[in-house]
Amino acid sequence: MKSIALFFIGTIVFSIQGLAQADVQKKLQKQLILAEAGAVIEIPEGVFEFTNTLSLEEKKKITIRGKGMNKTKLSFKGQTDGAEGIRVSNCDEIVLEGFSVQDAKGDAIKTMHVNNITFRDVKTEWTGAPGPENGGYGFYPVQCDGVMIDKCEAMGASDAGIYVGQSKNIVVKNSKAYYNVAGIEIENSIHAEVFNNEAYQNTGGVLVFDLPDLVQKKGGDVNVHDNYIHDNNFPNFAPKGNIVASVPTGTGILILAAKGINIFKNKIINNQSVSTGIISYFTTGKPIKDKLYDPYPSAISIYDNQFERQVGRPVSADPLGMIVSKRFKENTPHIIYDGIKNKALLDANGNWTAGNCISIINNTNQSIVNLDASNLFKDMAIVPNEMFNCTNK
Amino acid sequence: MVRIFSIGLLFVILINSSFKTNKPTYPENLSEWGIFEGKMSQLIPKKDLVPYTLNTPLYTDYAEKSRLIRFPKGAKVDYKAQGVLDFPIGTLIVKSFYYSADQRNLGKDIDVMETRLLIHESDGWKAMTYVWNKDQSDAILEIAGDQKQVKFINPQGIAQQVRYVVPNQNQCKGCHNSNDKMMPIGPSVAQMNGDFNYSDGKQNQIAYWKKHGLIKSVPDGNLPKAAVWNDPSTGDLNARARAYLEINCAHCHRIDGPAQTSGLYLTAHETNATALGINKTPVAAGNGSGGNLYDIVPGDANASILLYRMKTKAPGERMPELGRNLVHEEGVALIQQWINEMKINKP
Numbered sequence A: 001m002k003s004i005a006l007f008f009i010g011t012i013v014f015s016i017q018g019l020a021q022a023d024v025q026k027k028l029q030k031q032l033i034l035a036e037a038g039a040v041i042e043i044p045e046g047v048f049e050f051t052n053t054l055s056l057e058e059k060k061k062i063t064i065r066g067k068g069m070n071k072t073k074l075s076f077k078g079q080t081d082g083a084e085g086i087r088v089s090n091c092d093e094i095v096l097e098g099f100s101v102q103d104a105k106g107d108a109i110k111t112m113h114v115n116n117i118t119f120r121d122v123k124t125e126w127t128g129a130p131g132p133e134n135g136g137y138g139f140y141p142v143q144c145d146g147v148m149i150d151k152c153e154a155m156g157a158s159d160a161g162i163y164v165g166q167s168k169n170i171v172v173k174n175s176k177a178y179y180n181v182a183g184i185e186i187e188n189s190i191h192a193e194v195f196n197n198e199a200y201q202n203t204g205g206v207l208v209f210d211l212p213d214l215v216q217k218k219g220g221d222v223n224v225h226d227n228y229i230h231d232n233n234f235p236n237f238a239p240k241g242n243i244v245a246s247v248p249t250g251t252g253i254l255i256l257a258a259k260g261i262n263i264f265k266n267k268i269i270n271n272q273s274v275s276t277g278i279i280s281y282f283t284t285g286k287p288i289k290d291k292l293y294d295p296y297p298s299a300i301s302i303y304d305n306q307f308e309r310q311v312g313r314p315v316s317a318d319p320l321g322m323i324v325s326k327r328f329k330e331n332t333p334h335i336i337y338d339g340i341k342n343k344a345l346l347d348a349n350g351n352w353t354a355g356n357c358i359s360i361i362n363n364t365n366q367s368i369v370n371l372d373a374s375n376l377f378k379d380m381a382i383v384p385n386e387m388f389n390c391t392n393k
Numbered sequence B: 001m002v003r004i005f006s007i008g009l010l011f012v013i014l015i016n017s018s019f020k021t022n023k024p025t026y027p028e029n030l031s032e033w034g035i036f037e038g039k040m041s042q043l044i045p046k047k048d049l050v051p052y053t054l055n056t057p058l059y060t061d062y063a064e065k066s067r068l069i070r071f072p073k074g075a076k077v078d079y080k081a082q083g084v085l086d087f088p089i090g091t092l093i094v095k096s097f098y099y100s101a102d103q104r105n106l107g108k109d110i111d112v113m114e115t116r117l118l119i120h121e122s123d124g125w126k127a128m129t130y131v132w133n134k135d136q137s138d139a140i141l142e143i144a145g146d147q148k149q150v151k152f153i154n155p156q157g158i159a160q161q162v163r164y165v166v167p168n169q170n171q172c173k174g175c176h177n178s179n180d181k182m183m184p185i186g187p188s189v190a191q192m193n194g195d196f197n198y199s200d201g202k203q204n205q206i207a208y209w210k211k212h213g214l215i216k217s218v219p220d221g222n223l224p225k226a227a228v229w230n231d232p233s234t235g236d237l238n239a240r241a242r243a244y245l246e247i248n249c250a251h252c253h254r255i256d257g258p259a260q261t262s263g264l265y266l267t268a269h270e271t272n273a274t275a276l277g278i279n280k281t282p283v284a285a286g287n288g289s290g291g292n293l294y295d296i297v298p299g300d301a302n303a304s305i306l307l308y309r310m311k312t313k314a315p316g317e318r319m320p321e322l323g324r325n326l327v328h329e330e331g332v333a334l335i336q337q338w339i340n341e342m343k344i345n346k347p
Helices: A002-010 A021-034 A319-328 B002-022 B169-175 B205-211 B237-249 B305-311 B329-340
Strands: A011-013 A040-042 A046-049 A054-057 A060-065 A072-075 A084-102 A107-125 A139-142 A145-150 A153-155 A160-165 A168-173 A176-178 A182-187 A190-195 A198-200 A204-209 A220-225 A228-230 A251-256 A259-264 A267-269 A274-279 A298-303 A306-308 A335-337 A358-361 A368-370 A381-383 B050-052 B064-070 B092-100 B110-121 B124-132 B139-141 B146-153 B159-166 B195-198 B201-204
Touching: A021 A040, A021 A046, A021 A054, A021 B169, A054 B169, A084 B169, A139 A145, A145 A160, A153 A160, A160 A168, A160 A176, A168 A182, A176 A182, A182 A190, A182 A198, A198 A204, A204 A220, A204 A228, A228 A251, A251 A259, A251 A267, A274 A319, B050 B195, B050 B205, B092 B146, B110 B139, B110 B146, B110 B159, B124 B169, B195 B205, B201 B205, B237 B329, B305 B329
Parallel strands: A011 A040, A040 A060, A046 A072, A054 A084, A060 A084, A072 A084, A084 A107, A107 A139, A107 A145, A107 A153, A139 A160, A145 A168, A153 A176, A160 A182, A168 A190, A176 A198, A182 A204, A190 A220, A198 A228, A204 A251, A220 A259, A228 A267, A251 A274, A259 A298, A267 A306, A274 A335, A298 A358, A335 A368
Antiparallel strands: A368 A381, B050 B064, B064 B092, B092 B110, B110 B124, B124 B139, B146 B159, B195 B201
């Protein structure tokens, strides 16, 4: 009996019967404002329409729980105010589970300055055809410490479906991302485990980026393993100006200027332009003004992955895809490296100093091209695997 | 089963009532605060409240604003050269948003939308929003926000209609936020260093506060002064544009504000050109980029994301995120000119 009573103490059931839609917004928002530590706010099965952001601010230990991602749907199709569907800021120990967020006008779920945010069985989606008018990010934890994304799905984001930026201690697992520009993106983030996910039919499957001019300058210690990253050939639909607009259509994994990255035991299949790319920020062609920014990728280990692609030219029409296509035609190599190295990390002979190398070993169907991008692709060539036979351990 | 259910119901009720007892309770009605005298909707303050204005105010859908401040008895605020003044515990700031029926005749037939209170408690600033009722006899505390349709005639004589949005309590903090703490935005020395039409005549606000013992340690000589965004006699184009961006954008867009993740910092004292947006690529603009590559392209306002976001009405793209359903045409014109006249790479 006691346990039943305890259960009820923390649970606030959001009931909607007889409420007009405007009142639904007000009622749920009010519960989010008044919720006390330990509260579970339950949302029943059904489609609920909102016109403004639902926000949770300065709270501890709150759970917002629906009946499942395909049963409880929060629709923002008629949104007139607010820049995201759900926003969580300055909180601790927040759990979002068992609902979907549809058609938000900006980002679907943004969480900022949250310690320990869990997304479980949550779906973010734009229900129409993928296009640049869709919101940017599906899942958007930024400047959070402790991010768990488990059994989630993201569809239709015009930037990244599952995006984790400027955060620490991250797990993204058992999730699916499809029909986004970027399926999963880890940006300027530290200690991330990305595993058992499926990223497919995006423009790019999994991106690991370090970008300039941000508060959290540097990412690192990112492990991407045991994922199934396939058929990411959906034409890029990102609005111009966004960094992901330069991701080539047909990208499996793209590492941009990141350090301390391990990519292993992934199945990287039928990503027709770039199975895996390793590039510096220079190759994006964008200016660099941030003096504290390191634009080079280094300390990268790619091993025990399985690469496959169908015979055929790269599907990307952007400069990178075109250059590779022109040179290698039907048989594009799997791993594309722009060859731009941080000289500060090289020894007198031009070899990587300990712990900083780009190591590519023991992958099924491994083939590597060095673009020689800094010399305008002059010496672009398939390079022997031995050149990347090094270890960072 | 019935028994379990009823116990559950009982606990839900208990939780609900604990909401009221655990938190400081604020009056349900604005009238209980004793801020106004006479007919409330005239917004005439009692004697212990000082009205004030800002040199360059935040734009909110062409609403007019009345600002009041009440100091705790005998308390003074310390002079501070930069940033919002550190008001003593017990200070109450009152801001009412209203529309004159015809803005060519300001103050006549006003329709008050909301009155926002910021009260400085011992554990920090608290925000409350009171939404005015239909007959304008009082305003009711509303934590979850609201919206109202309002019609007015603008200074050009054109009939306007706007869906005026009252923010919810969390959204207050979306702007009133410094290092995740609730903070006032407007009343700094630079913003208040200008004249106000008091009942006993027009006077400089800082001088008035000094004379009435409301501020201490004011240095001699010239004090910092923010330009009036639409008055060229108060500052050159750059000074006016920077003052406009500071009050309209920098509450979020600064290093300790909610938009710090963007790396775009629009305070008036920002000196890093990239942080100010010049040739800066966006971070998470999404469709808010409007297809443009950089926040500010010197000499080309129409290719600048910053101007696009001021001009678009689409939620999720427009800036500021809250309180702007109507484009601020005059503000857009100012920033457009500022960007177009910007020398390449030199703000």
